[in-house]
Amino acid sequence: xxxxxxxxxxxxxxxxxxxxxxxxxxxxxxxxxxxxxxxxxxxxxxxxxxxxxxxxxxxxxxxxxxxxxxxxxxxxxxxxxxxxxxxxxxxxxxxxxxxxxxxxxxxxxxxxxxxxxxxxxxxxxxxxxxxxxxxxxxxxxxxxxxxxxxxxxxxxxxxxxxxxxxxxxxxxxxxxxxxxxxxxxxxxxxxxxxxxxxxxxxxxxxxxxxxxxxxxxxxxxxxxxxxxxxxxxxxxxxxxxxxxxxxxxxxxxxxxxxxxxxxxxxxxxxxxxxxxxxxxxxxxxxxxxxxxxxxxxxxxxxxxxxxxxxxxxxxxxxxxxxxxxxxxxxxxxxxxxxxxxxxxxxxxxxxxxxxxxxxxxxxxxxxxxxxxxxxxxxxxxxxxxxxxxxxxxxxxxxxxxxxxxxxxxxxxxxxxxxxxxxxxxxxx
Amino acid sequence: xxxxxxxxxxxxxxxxxxxxxxxxxxxxxxxxxxxxxxxxxxxxxxxxxxxxxxxxxxxxxxxxxxxxxxxxxxxxxxxxxxxxxxxxxxxxxxxxxxxxxxxxxxxxxxxxxxxxxxxxxxxxxxxxxxxxxxxxxxxxxxxxxxxxxxxxxxxxxxxxxxxxxxxxxxxxxxxxxxxxxxxxxxxxxxxxxxxxxxxxxxxxxxxxxxxxxxxxxxxxxxxxxxxxxxxxxxxxxxxxxxxxxxxxxxxxxxxxxxxxxxxxxxxxxxxxxxxxxxxxxxxxxxxxxxxxxxxxxxxxxxxxxxxxxxxxxxxxxxxxxxxxxxxxxxxxxxxxxxxxxxxxxxxxxxxxxxxxxxxxxxxxxxxxxxxxxxxxxxxxxxxxxxxxxxxxxxxxxxxxxxxxxxxxxxxxxxxxxxxxxxxxxxxx
Numbered sequence: 001x002x003x004x005x006x007x008x009x010x011x012x013x014x015x016x017x018x019x020x021x022x023x024x025x026x027x028x029x030x031x032x033x034x035x036x037x038x039x040x041x042x043x044x045x046x047x048x049x050x051x052x053x054x055x056x057x058x059x060x061x062x063x064x065x066x067x068x069x070x071x072x073x074x075x076x077x078x079x080x081x082x083x084x085x086x087x088x089x090x091x092x093x094x095x096x097x098x099x100x101x102x103x104x105x106x107x108x109x110x111x112x113x114x115x116x117x118x119x120x121x122x123x124x125x126x127x128x129x130x131x132x133x134x135x136x137x138x139x140x141x142x143x144x145x146x147x148x149x150x151x152x153x154x155x156x157x158x159x160x161x162x163x164x165x166x167x168x169x170x171x172x173x174x175x176x177x178x179x180x181x182x183x184x185x186x187x188x189x190x191x192x193x194x195x196x197x198x199x200x201x202x203x204x205x206x207x208x209x210x211x212x213x214x215x216x217x218x219x220x221x222x223x224x225x226x227x228x229x230x231x232x233x234x235x236x237x238x239x240x241x242x243x244x245x246x247x248x249x250x251x252x253x254x255x256x257x258x259x260x261x262x263x264x265x266x267x268x269x270x271x272x273x274x275x276x277x278x279x280x281x282x283x284x285x286x287x288x289x290x291x292x293x294x295x296x297x298x299x300x301x302x303x304x305x306x307x308x309x310x311x312x313x314x315x316x317x318x319x320x321x322x323x324x325x326x327x328x329x330x331x332x333x334x335x336x337x338x339x340x341x342x343x344x345x346x347x348x349x350x351x352x353x354x355x356x357x358x359x360x361x362x363x364x365x366x367x368x369x370x371x372x373x374x375x376x377x378x379x380x381x382x383x384x385x386x387x388x389x390x391x392x393x394x395x396x397x398x399x400x401x402x403x404x405x406x407x408x409x410x411x412x413x414x415x416x417x418x419x420x421x422x423x424x425x426x427x428x
Numbered sequence: 429x430x431x432x433x434x435x436x437x438x439x440x441x442x443x444x445x446x447x448x449x450x451x452x453x454x455x456x457x458x459x460x461x462x463x464x465x466x467x468x469x470x471x472x473x474x475x476x477x478x479x480x481x482x483x484x485x486x487x488x489x490x491x492x493x494x495x496x497x498x499x500x501x502x503x504x505x506x507x508x509x510x511x512x513x514x515x516x517x518x519x520x521x522x523x524x525x526x527x528x529x530x531x532x533x534x535x536x537x538x539x540x541x542x543x544x545x546x547x548x549x550x551x552x553x554x555x556x557x558x559x560x561x562x563x564x565x566x567x568x569x570x571x572x573x574x575x576x577x578x579x580x581x582x583x584x585x586x587x588x589x590x591x592x593x594x595x596x597x598x599x600x601x602x603x604x605x606x607x608x609x610x611x612x613x614x615x616x617x618x619x620x621x622x623x624x625x626x627x628x629x630x631x632x633x634x635x636x637x638x639x640x641x642x643x644x645x646x647x648x649x650x651x652x653x654x655x656x657x658x659x660x661x662x663x664x665x666x667x668x669x670x671x672x673x674x675x676x677x678x679x680x681x682x683x684x685x686x687x688x689x690x691x692x693x694x695x696x697x698x699x700x701x702x703x704x705x706x707x708x709x710x711x712x713x714x715x716x717x718x719x720x721x722x723x724x725x726x727x728x729x730x731x732x733x734x735x736x737x738x739x740x741x742x743x744x745x746x747x748x749x750x751x752x753x754x755x756x757x758x759x760x761x762x763x764x765x766x767x768x769x770x771x772x773x774x775x776x777x778x779x780x781x782x783x784x785x786x787x788x789x790x791x792x793x794x795x796x797x798x799x800x801x802x803x804x805x806x807x808x809x810x811x812x813x814x815x816x817x818x819x820x821x822x823x824x825x826x827x828x829x830x831x832x833x834x835x836x837x838x839x840x841x842x843x844x845x846x847x848x849x850x851x852x853x854x855x856x
Contacts, residue, residue: 001729
């Protein structure tokens with residue numbers, strides 16, 4: 001007996017139906033925001049992630065050396081590939097709005113909301129450095145959750161890397177990337193651990209208090225200004241007002257609550273402006289989506305500067321959240337026909353009928369088991385078929401068919417040649 | 429500059445749109461045949477493919493050893509995973525009809541119609557050993573091609589492994605799997621090479637002629653009987669008549685041409701009954717789909733006997749064939765709205781409008797570039813937007829909006845509060 005690889009999922013129809021519906025909502029919502037779908041390869045050179053993504057990520061990849069001695073990796077995130085694709089095409093007119101739904105792989109301990117393979121809804125706007133693009137990207141992420149029925153059940157925490165850099169310098173931290181890396185672990189450390197690590201980084205320990213007070217608080221955007229000292233506020237007025245503007249624009253797109261949270265800095269190395277994370281209001285799960293502005297990644301990957309903002313939304317946490325809210329449900333019941341047959345001869349006719357009904361647009365299952373009619377009808381009911389058609393020797397002789405509505409139990413007999421009308425009248 | 433890995437594809441919107449349409453047709457057709465979608469993992473233990481799949485396949489995988497010393501492989505085919513999933517669930521009621529659309533990977537020389545990563549439409553029926561299941565599987569593959577517009581442009585070659593075994597024994601070949609392996613290479617070898625290799629295998633060289641005459645000919649199914657010696661025909665009447673019945677049933681589902689072809693045996697080791705391959709009538713490309721009956725794979729993988737028949741249809745050859753027939757086209761043009769803005773203030777209103785129109789179900793692109801109106805209109809046209817809405821200081825002051833049909837150039841002005849009706853009247 002050969003087992004499934006640990007941390008990987010087998011998805012059976014009862015899970016795939018809601019998951020397909022979720023992917024459909026993602027595709028459909030992206031389309032409404034006029035994003036175009038692309039597809040990225042599942043394997044890339046490991047070099048694509050060196051420097052750009054942060055050290056933690058590199059240790060968590062499924063990487064190997066191919067027969068030609070090249071280091072390859074199963075992609076752990078989508079953004080570097082998308083940027084590689086963008087920068088390798090000089091003919092594209094900006095702004096470019098793309099989305100994709102790749103599988104991603106991480107070699108880390110499987111746990112709730114994190115398996116070693118997942119599908120991510122990824123969306124980016126390239127060539128637009130404005131606050132509008134920031135707002136539209138957050139708006140798309142939120143609209144997708146809204147459409148899935150999650151309105152009011154999630155919040156978005158935002159921050160800005162530029163503002164954060166100023167804050168860190170202001171309290172005497174000069175190694176900015178170590179500062180980000182520490183803050184990114186804020187929620188994983190105890191208050192004391194965090195404080196002592198922060199003080200180690202701070203050249204001026206007196207000032208650290210200010211950051212400690214700010215961290216971990218969710219601040220309403222309209223109160224953001226009052227949280228900073230006047231001097232800091234004046235010096236960074238532009239960044240602060242950009243954040244406020246983002247909030248105002250996002251509310252034209254979604255009702256989702258937006259809060260400022262200084263602890264949101266995102267683990268990846270490449271962000272340069274706004275950063276954000278969506279999470280469930282109850283704070284029960286990991287973040288539902290995350291992203292931000294990353295204007296330097298094009299430079300790092302291909303030597304081409306390109307303004308960029310985007311997000312990634314994994315399917316695993318979303319699935320947990322939808323299940324918790326009873327929103328992980330099968331699609332609405334469409335009309336579907338089971339054909340039950342009695343006798344060998346009926347089967348040829350059954351397939352002829354099935355083909356006609358399929359061409360009318362309905363799903364048809366032909367039962368060829370030659371089991372008793374009552375067993376076939378039972379199976380049709382347990383298969384969730386909405387209608388059953390019975391064909392046996394009598395029907396063949398008289399050139400008729402019997403259709404049964406499996407819900408009401410109502411039966412209907414008609415001539416075989418009237419099939420189209422019979423089906424339409426039952427299915428409508 | 430970091431390149432794409434050789435043999436992998438970057439898919440831009442101009443290719444992804446037709447490809448998505450193709451996948452939609454696959455999903456939709458499977459649904460009409462009442463198949464349910466499942467999803468298989470991208471990584472499996474290499475052991476899952478040992479013995480079961482044939483030696484050639486094993487040398488062509490992206491395999492590696494993980495940190496725990498386990499040999500893993502990026503899946504080169506779907507069937508073993510699907511069977512693993514089926515046999516690990518004892519509660520499923522048979523027959524089970526499943527499909528999936530996994531990515532598959534092969535480490536081999538990239539060439540036309542074969543890249544190192546492709547998506548495969550895979551469908552199987554489990555727990556039904558009858559000719560009806562064989563016919564339905566072929567019917568589903570053909571109906572998918574029909575729906576894509578390929579009717580008349582492809583054929584299906586069928587054979588039966590049981591019949592082939594009898595033929596091989598009849599001409600004095602006792603090493604059956606070597607016989608299959610040789611015949612599988614029939615089209616790759618010259619006639620002389622093939623003949624000499626066949627004679628080596630034959631214990632009775634006189635008889636080899638019969639197989640040589642049969643191979644490479646496409647035989648109409650109703651003439652199949654006449655091609656065999658009377659004695660052989662009598663001894664194998666059941667297998668021959670099952671093939672004829674399959675043909676008859678398939679014609680109730682599709683008009684596709686079905687022919688007998690003794691050279692079709694399929695490379696994989698696990699087939700036990702009918703085997704088939706779809707290919708373009710011109711014979712220009714590799715096979716479009718292939719499959720067959722494999723009743724022993726459950727036994728090999730999990731010690732559970734399960735009747736099974738299925739096919740795989742890769743997206744790469746299909747893409748070439750659709751392109752050749754001018755069927756690789758963008759989806760029909762749906763109404764889509766571009767919003768052009770003049771002045772900063774208009775943008776907030778633009779997003780409010782965009783959100784309303786998206787909720788009505790249409791795609792909206794907001795132009796935030798603040799370029800000149802004529803440049804924005806040019807961009808909207810080149811973006812294939814069907815309608816443009818203009819909002820500037822005048823529109824804001826008067827609470828109106830102007831909608832332009834980009835096809836006819838017709839304009840329409842109305843009150844902002846009448847948005848719903850304006851949009852519907854333009855879009856209908």
